Amino acid sequence: MFGIQSFPIGHDLLGSAAAAGARVIFDGRVRDLNEGHAVEAIEYEAYEPLASAEGTRILAEARDQFALIDLACVHRTGLLQLGDVAIRVEVLARHRKEGFAACEWIVDEVKRRVPIWKKERYSDGATHWVGAGDADDPSSAEAEFYRRQMRLPEVGEAGQAKLKAARVWVVGAGGLGCPALTYLAAAGVGHLTVVDSDVVEASNLHRQPLYAYQDRGRKKAEVAAEKLRGQNPFLTVRALTERLTPENVERLFERADLVIDGTDNFESKFLLSDAAMRLDVPVVTASLYQWEGQVQILRSGGPCLRCLWPEAPAADCVGSCAEVGVLGSVAGVIGSVQAQVALMELLGLPGNLASGEVVLIDLCSLETRRLRAARRSDCVACGSMPSAAFPPSLEVEPTADLSAYRQIDIRELQELAIQPYVGAASMPTSTFDPNALPEGPVLLVCQHGVRSLRVTKWLRENGRQDVWSLRGGVALLTGEDLV
């Protein structure tokens, strides 16, 4: 239906249909004059995956809003001479009025939205890039995108560069995640990762405007990523359809500069809060209840969610959005506030939400209130215990401060002979006695981190909570397996 091709457009795109009273064909051709310059030839360049996705989306939208029988569009890439067809749009409709309108709309949208650039060659030998949306060239097309926010003295070119370099993970692409993602993408956060394992349901649509009715049944993360790439083609957007677990949270955080918590349950929120304390990645967390929301930023050093609620509350202690209801615009405001707090943090602007501050926003009365929580010195997540040594993680990264642990090497004696590891007491698995383990925190070490993880799990299930496994084992620590 939508195509990008590097060879001449010389064919009809659609067959005939008996019901089609109108067949409208538009050819956009290379002309000899542009803004006073004599044009000799034009070279078109496209980023094909993005261009095809956006073109396909435009045709789907056209089908939704015009009564058409069939439609197609092809855009050229490569070097075109005067008179060559650069774009062809064909529309079959019952009546000419719909046909003309749809055809014009499609051409306008393709010119405006599809990331295709053209380089005009003039008869005087000069060349000039014309971007999608008629900006000057590919890089200034990008600058044009952010011009209004770069005008802010607090952003400027330096701030924009910071945002472009930033890596932000948005966990949960629902009521909070959709607006947060939209504004982070719009602001030019260069690397976005969308994490969500759910599929789009009809009951999501009133508050999750990244999704359309026809997206029902598709993975949210994938649809969201696709939408965001179309919204801003200058970003890299990844979709992750995994569920957040204690096992994967550390790896998910590894390359993040900041995480947005758009989840809808206490278990995930506390998992993210704990990870923020352990891994020194700020998390902007938020929750909704009917007409209200609250927002907080969790930075390493605390306070964290456990300073207020040491144990994650039970899942059913208060109603979820599904049970008690929520208005879409409430989610929209709170998720947008998360984006705002995140952008302030990434730009390093003064006056951002302080650690421990909880902002309560009531969208009925339009009142906001800031409450301050203090760090609890006995908080298990951000208090005096070594921060890397807190459950629910089973593993400790090799880059962590291992001196905070009593290390036990559970490899067999013959393995120790091949690759010794000083700094750990030996307790081979074959003669392992859980009762002989020292006081915690204990770090179990083996060759690759597989056996030690298994033993750690077993110990945790049998009542020993202050035991961890060294991820990747001695091999990763000494660089043998370093990848």
Place this chain on the structure above:
Amino acid sequence: MSYRVTVRYFAALREQRGIGVESLETMSDTPARLFEEMAEVHGLKLDPSLVRAAIGDEFVSMDRPLMDGDEIVFLPPMAGG
């Protein structure tokens, strides 16, 4: 002795109480006792161990003594997204 206080309810507590703010006279001398009293009078269903209190703009212990004129905020946990 009794205290003249303002009480603010958020989220699930506002829903259960039916209003967001009220001024009242109470004999309760801590946020914990005040919440217990309100729970009984108005049928608040939330487990008291989950309620957090702030006075003014600071979260405080549920056992902090109340003073005349205090504004007490009761905040339940919330996780909707």
